[in-house]
Amino acid sequence: MGVVVQKYGGTSVGSVERIKNVARRVVETRRQGNQVVVVVSAMSGETDRLITLANEINPRHNRREHDMLVSSGEQVSISLLAMAIEGLGEKAVSLLGSQVSIKTDSDHSRARITEIGGERIRRALADDYIVVVAGFQGVNEAGDITTLGRGGSDTSAVAVAAALPADVCEIYTDVDGIYTTDPNICDKARKLERISYEEMLELASLGAKVLQIRSVEFAKKYGIPLHVRSSFSDSQGTIVCREEECMEKAIVSGVAYSKSDAKITICGIPDRPGIAASIFTAIADQGIVVDMIIQNISDEGLTDLTFTVPKLDYDQALEALEKFNREVGARQIVGDRNIAKVSIVGIGMRTHANVASRMFQALARENINIMMISTSEIKVSCVIEEKYTELAVRVLHDEFDLAGEGTNEDD
């Protein structure tokens, strides 16, 4: 008996049959004695259909109108789901972002939630309704519809859960939980029972795409447990919760990888104060986000600077740098698209000193050269040649014994 928020993605409500299936799950949860709020995305394919129309009409359409357009998708899915729930004999009411009062800033198509009113939902719950809320959308101060960016429904769900507050926020998706690594490239990958918010944040930012990062930040901030599970099965998924509630406290919880970055090195630039700042300002001016940065020690007043940018922005970044370099005069600028980042994540690292060296040794045994290293309190990332990605993931998965149920203590 509690307040449960359930979030279903576009695939889960992608057809009449699937909507009915979601309705059955929702009603079941209700009949177990819970108050239920459901947050849904647009039916899969719908958002793409609308964007195609928009691009045919005006490829450079403005973002306010873009949000007005695509937010119609959730309006369809919430009303259909409410109808399906009523068809099973429970009361249901659908609510738009504006009706729930999901307030956001005005940064259309990637707006951030600033405030959320739980009042209307609480009232409907008290009147025995199952409440179906449109994910992905909010409303700004002017009363215009905004959207939260792809995957924003996760954040909507957690924000609603925080506003109520709910006892748990269940994120239904097409995978059945969070894995120690990608099961597609490592068949020993194991589903985790629990993982901490911090670890999940690292995994999400490292390329594990199960949850939108902001939704995890929200959940952490308000202490809402997330339950990531499959909408196509009844099995338990993975609980994302406070570190204290994670029994395993594994040194390493997961191995993540990403092939979406490229590497750029500026060789032989004058090593004087402000040079790095001006380089990264030139790149940031293009709206490009830099991930890892390494600066080598200075040699005869010259230094090398290496960093990674999204592959999509690689050409643009190089162009900006060439232009910038006419003023600075570095020796050369070299780039490499064929890289990957592999990372190990675990809260146990805080108390274990030799985790990074174990990682480097394991990679070295396979002759995988490490090009860049970046660490945080609970993460170590290495940039390697892209062709070694899968091998590296499997080696690290073995090294830290992630397939077993143990705590992967080193010997």
Add this chain to the structure above:
Amino acid sequence: MGVVVQKYGGTSVGSVERIKNVARRVVETRRQGNQVVVVVSAMSGETDRLITLANEINPRHNRREHDMLVSSGEQVSISLLAMAIEGLGEKAVSLLGSQVSIKTDSDHSRARITEIGGERIRRALADDYIVVVAGFQGVNEAGDITTLGRGGSDTSAVAVAAALPADVCEIYTDVDGIYTTDPNICDKARKLERISYEEMLELASLGAKVLQIRSVEFAKKYGIPLHVRSSFSDSQGTIVCREEECMEKAIVSGVAYSKSDAKITICGIPDRPGIAASIFTAIADQGIVVDMIIQNISDEGLTDLTFTVPKLDYDQALEALEKFNREVGARQIVGDRNIAKVSIVGIGMRTHANVASRMFQALARENINIMMISTSEIKVSCVIEEKYTELAVRVLHDEFDLAGEGTNEDD
């Protein structure tokens, strides 16, 4: 130079090409120096697509959710049209019924507008925007989305025009104006330059489907001239305006017909006070609207009562009456589906006495038997056998010389 409200139906915005076409018209009107507000319906086919989905999910879905669902259709068309207008270099902003503040009662799926705020639109116009408003939809006191019923976008447009106020409300449709009768059955049908609100109201209620009746009532109440014209050509359409502004003052302006009613006669019922009331209460209790009613003179304390109901409700009406008759004991109940109603409408009738008799004579000359007659100040309707409908329309069109440009004075 003025404030122009233009309304485009679903067919006019039914594809990317057509939306672009509407945008061109709108921009042209703007560049002639007008402030322009555009009211649009959902892209044709979209509402039906959504209703099909709803019926697959739950054939008995409730009307609040129905409105939530179908109102998404205009959200798509307004944002696409705003994008198309911007593509042509003018500023545009789309607004939902709730954003314009089109307030309605809570009678979902056939709500009535109670109040409309012009403030947001006026502000946008002052900022040089072309304003694109979602037709067909409003919002009730609770903040729930309502819809005005099929054809409700006409009413939205006129209500917006009244709230501003606008100088004219142009209704773009797939015909190029109001005709003296249906051109499909009478090739002499002539497009009217002007027609009074009163005549238009009669024609609309008699089955001419160009305008929603309520939109004409609104226009009449607030004195907004309507210009009914084709979205596929540039030719002048028909102006619907105050009687004083109609130069023609024709005795008969148009001939309308309807095949959508059926006739029921209750023979030999006791002629005592209250009997008619109880009969029509029994029918009204079924939600059935009765149109014409005739009661014959009483004969030996028994009378006959004949009336028409929509064909769609015919079986249900008969059933209700059979049940009712067990208590009353009328001699018999007979029905006839094969009827039609032909009507002549014209403000000149007020001052011309023999219009009705000319109509009866014209029908008699063709041996068309008149079953029922109903008159108003500016209309005469006759119920005849359905098979004579087209013939009757042509005969009446000739009798009152509607093909000519004259004032069809009788000789």
